[in-house]
Amino acid sequence: MTQDEAFLQFLLRMGDNTLILGHRVSEWCGHAPVLEEDIALANTALDLIGQTQMWLGLAGEVDGGQSADDLAFLRDAWDFRNVLMVEVPNEDFGRTMMRQFLFDAWHSIMLGRLIKSSDERVAAIAAKASKEVAYHLERSSDTVVGLGDGTAESHDRMQAALDYLWPYVGEMFASDEIDAEMAKAGIAPNPADLRAEFDALVQRVLADATLTIPESEFAHKGGRNGKMHTEHLGHLLTQMQWLQRAYPGASW
């Protein structure tokens, strides 16, 4: 694998994570439990879609002149390189916020490293995104603590969400030859190297939330290398891509 090929895969991984999670979070628009959370979730979704435009925009340039829209709307499930956690259904508000927190924790640490990337374009995207993500993390960790350390019902729902999502955490720190190539070039860190910082952050917040981290270290995988997505991604894409599929080339 050449460095350019690895770079493209790295950009797709970053952009597909934010695209798919952004779409999932946007599903709450008009449905959140209270108006304030509805707007906050929509803001988060929009931030993530904005970051997607930058990551996939750069991926399209590297890949010979495709646009971010081409990559978002014209690829099928097996072409996506997002981690599995971002494609699982929202379920209840608790699971949505727990997933957001676990992703935000990884995302903020990842972007913190990417700000120092040897590739200026990557560093510039990371610098812009990291301010948005710092706020996402602040908000999602507060909500996880508020609900985890809340009523008996909210606590149980947050623990159930953590139990469900924990097996999806490991994939964010999996490393393969693409990551090794990026680390060698100084473009991106090796994801495995982020784990200690992630664990410290997550353990602190989840302890405040009176939640128990499952002991199992089992990790689902197959999203970031495209080998096997969950059944949920295809359903999500039918929603997200239907307009371009029904009316190819349609634009505003």
Added chain:
Amino acid sequence: MKNEWPLWEIFIRGQHGMSHRHVGSLHAPDAEMAIKNARDVYTRRNEGVSIWVVEANNISASSPSDKGPLYEPSESKVYRHPTFFDIPDEVGAM
């Protein structure tokens, strides 16, 4: 009603040097979340550089039925406006 979050009044300062202005209200479980919610509800179009939140319960307001004794006496006292003085040019903008 017991499960409702308290109501907070939101004040935003638009620019440095301006004062905070009341922009509206929202619900939140505590002051910290009220600031976060205000950030999301009222500053998403770059409206502010500072946010104050006050729980609505803590605001004491004048009563509309008192408006006669409170405000009418000042209506006829134009001399309270400082418009009868010649201000020397050297003073500059006031």
